[in-house]
Amino acid sequence: xxxxxxxxxxxxxxxxxxxxxxxxxxxxxxxxxxxxxxxxxxxxxxxxxxxxxxxxxxxxxxxxxxxxxxxxxxxxxxxxxxxxxxxxxxxxxxxxxxxxxxxxxxxxxxxxxxxxxxxxxxxxxxxxxxxxxxxxxxxxxxxxxxxxxxxxxxxxxxxxxxxxxxxxxxxxxxxxxxxxxxxxxxxx
Amino acid sequence: xxxxxxxxxxxxxxxxxxxxxxxxxxxxxxxxxxxxxxxxxxxxxxxxxxxxxxxxxxxxxxxxxxxxxxxxxxxxxxxxxxxxxxxxxxxxxxxxxxxxxxxxxxxxxxxxxxxxxxxxxxxxxxxxxxxxxxxxxxxxxxxxxxxxxxxxxxxxxxxxxxxxxxxxxxxxxxxxxxxxxxxxxxxxxxxxxxxxxxxxxxxxxxxxxxxxxxxxxxxxxxxxxxxxxxxxxxxxxxxxxxxxxxxxxxxxxxxxxxxxxxxxxxxxxxxxxxxxxxxxxxxxxxxxxxxxxxxxxxxxxxxxxxxxxxxxxxxxxxxxxxxxxxxxxxxxxxxxxxxxxxxxxxxxxxxxxxxxxxxxxxxxxxxxxxxxxxxxxxxxxxxxxxxxxxxxxxxxxxxxxxxxxxxxxxxxxxxxxxxxxxxxxxxxxxxxx
Numbered sequence: 167x168x169x170x171x172x173x174x175x176x177x178x179x180x181x182x183x184x185x186x187x188x189x190x191x192x193x194x195x196x197x198x199x200x201x202x203x204x205x206x207x208x209x210x211x212x213x214x215x216x217x218x219x220x221x222x223x224x225x226x227x228x229x230x231x232x233x234x235x236x237x238x239x240x241x242x243x244x245x246x247x248x249x250x251x252x253x254x255x256x257x258x259x260x261x262x263x264x265x266x267x268x269x270x271x272x273x274x275x276x277x278x279x280x281x282x283x284x285x286x287x288x289x290x291x292x293x294x295x296x297x298x299x300x301x302x303x304x305x306x307x308x309x310x311x312x313x314x315x316x317x318x319x320x321x322x323x324x325x326x327x328x329x330x331x332x333x334x335x336x337x338x339x340x341x342x343x344x345x346x347x348x349x350x351x352x353x354x
Numbered sequence: 355x356x357x358x359x360x361x362x363x364x365x366x367x368x369x370x371x372x373x374x375x376x377x378x379x380x381x382x383x384x385x386x387x388x389x390x391x392x393x394x395x396x397x398x399x400x401x402x403x404x405x406x407x408x409x410x411x412x413x414x415x416x417x418x419x420x421x422x423x424x425x426x427x428x429x430x431x432x433x434x435x436x437x438x439x440x441x442x443x444x445x446x447x448x449x450x451x452x453x454x455x456x457x458x459x460x461x462x463x464x465x466x467x468x469x470x471x472x473x474x475x476x477x478x479x480x481x482x483x484x485x486x487x488x489x490x491x492x493x494x495x496x497x498x499x500x501x502x503x504x505x506x507x508x509x510x511x512x513x514x515x516x517x518x519x520x521x522x523x524x525x526x527x528x529x530x531x532x533x534x535x536x537x538x539x540x541x542x543x544x545x546x547x548x549x550x551x552x553x554x555x556x557x558x559x560x561x562x563x564x565x566x567x568x569x570x571x572x573x574x575x576x577x578x579x580x581x582x583x584x585x586x587x588x589x590x591x592x593x594x595x596x597x598x599x600x601x602x603x604x605x606x607x608x609x610x611x612x613x614x615x616x617x618x619x620x621x622x623x624x625x626x627x628x629x630x631x632x633x634x635x636x637x638x639x640x641x642x643x644x645x646x647x648x649x650x651x652x653x654x655x656x657x658x659x660x661x662x663x664x665x666x667x668x669x670x671x672x673x674x675x676x677x678x679x680x681x682x683x684x685x686x687x688x689x690x691x692x693x694x695x696x697x698x699x700x701x702x703x704x705x706x707x708x709x710x711x712x713x714x715x716x717x718x719x720x721x722x723x724x725x726x727x728x729x730x731x732x733x734x735x736x737x738x739x740x741x742x743x744x745x746x747x748x749x750x751x752x753x754x755x756x757x758x759x760x761x762x763x764x765x766x767x768x769x770x771x772x773x774x775x776x777x778x779x780x781x782x783x784x785x786x787x
């Protein structure tokens with residue numbers, strides 16, 4: 167009987183020991199990561215200087231309508247009359263007619279500013295983030311059209327499924343207080 | 355002016371085409387004379403970090419309440435309501451992200467990747483359920499985890515899974531945990547998130563294949579209680595081990611077991627252990643020999659597992675995008691494949707050296723070779739310990755909930771006549787007869 171009691175005590179002692187070790191281990195993990203953890207949450211964003219406008223953003227997002235939309239950095243835009251982000255590869259005429267447009271949903275609006283300049287604005291409710299205009303603008307223009315994750319739509323998945331499919335590694339986690347990477351004229 | 359631009363484009367087309375994707379200022383921004391004011395791009399802000407802390411607070415409150423309901427109140431109905439709340443809040447409202455199961459990968463990545471700083475809220479999400487499990491058992495699984503809740507809700511006709519099948523299938527969860535750690539540590543992928551079967555339901559959109567996978571789990575879950583929790587969940591594996599050591603735990607009876615056998619079939623998760631007979635003395639020597647053999651087998655299994663895990667590195671390392679890219683570029687360079695992928699085109703556009711890429715990829719592959727020892731060794735250890743565990747005789751006098759497998763759902767409470775005495779539904783003394 168005494169032996170049995172002894173056994174129970176030993177088992178309890180071991181259990182307590184393991185329990186303490188687990189608690190200490192959890193504490194250790196927290197200590198290890200807390201040194202460089204930050205209070206600020208992170209969100210996903212596309213580095214527009216790495217983006218190749220492959221079109222994956224339109225199809226790989228978990229949302230039915232992608233959280234990625236085209237953004238226009240007006241400061242970089244040349245306000246061209248002939249915009250290859252706006253017009254299809256071989257336009258019949260240089261005007262706003264649907265058959266001349268590159269955008270599959272007609273999300274780019276072209277408005278006359280002053281001769282010979284035109285302003286291009288993105289209608290985000292129509293944009294699907296396919297990046298066709300981005301490719302056109304990068305190839306022939308200043309590259310003022312670029313794709314960005316729009317954070318009013320993004321669910322901020324732990325593993326962004328577009329990031330997993332991105333061919334150029336353009337997706338990265340950025341701090342939530344600086345959630346956009348807007349193209350600038352003076353970028354090296 | 356406009357015509358000039360047109361001509362310029364035509365002349366420089368071939369030249370411009372050669373530098374794809376670079377943002378060059380080909381046309382200087384105009385000076386407007388009509389008083390046009392240049393708009394700035396809108397930047398809708400993400401959810402404020404402040405709200406993430408509210409989520410963490412809700413998690414803490416939910417864990418406290420769940421532990422109270424399971425251990426103190428012992429009320430299945432209240433646990434059920436709590437579970438529905440968690441499903442609605444953490445599942446459908448918060449769309450399943452951040453969840454403690456996935457957060458474990460962020461913590462692992464943060465340990466191994468110098469550049470990745472894990473947000474504090476994610477650490478809290480990872481840690482809280484573990485600490486609560488150390489104190490109260492798996493009360494997180496019971497009524498806080500939205501993945502558990504959605505499966506628990508659909509369980510209508512539980513079928514008993516034979517224990518050999520249960521233990522066999524459970525090995526997958528250990529392997530899954532090992533793989534998740536390996537892939538997170540190498541920065542390849544967060545496979546727990548990628549193959550989370552229920553998150554598409556929470557978002558009501560997502561990858562079709564995953565949606566089908568989720569539907570399969572729910573259909574299986576009609577008959578087999580919580581299949582994801584029992585056989586797949588990698589976080590559950592950690593919780594199992596911590597739950598073995600928990601300070602307090604779920605007991606079927608509120609005070610003493612009368613061995614009435616009424617609770618025997620009440621658990622849909624096969625977590626109730628029967629009292630054992632006395633140790634049969636005549637097989638003692640054989641059992642002792644077997645146990646010695648299995649303990650000696652343990653290091654062998656670990657070694658074999660490690661060897662296999664490490665040897666599989668050409669396969670496992672392919673989850674890393676850089677390795678995939680390097681393989682593709684190598685094949686293209688050597689004329690083994692025709693054409694180029696988006697990734698290889700994008701790589702060539704950066705103008706980086708191919709050898710540099712190969713070197714980086716082989717570095718990653720080495721990491722996988724090294725990590726494979728741990729993954730395989732871990733798998734060998736789990737199998738070995740399972741065999742040892744099966745050969746150890748444990749004496750039980752009462753019907754007990756298995757510390758590791760019990761999900762603290764509270765279904766068994768009402769089966770116990772002593773519980774009815776506690777609730778004063780029947781008179782004291784009936785059990786004594």
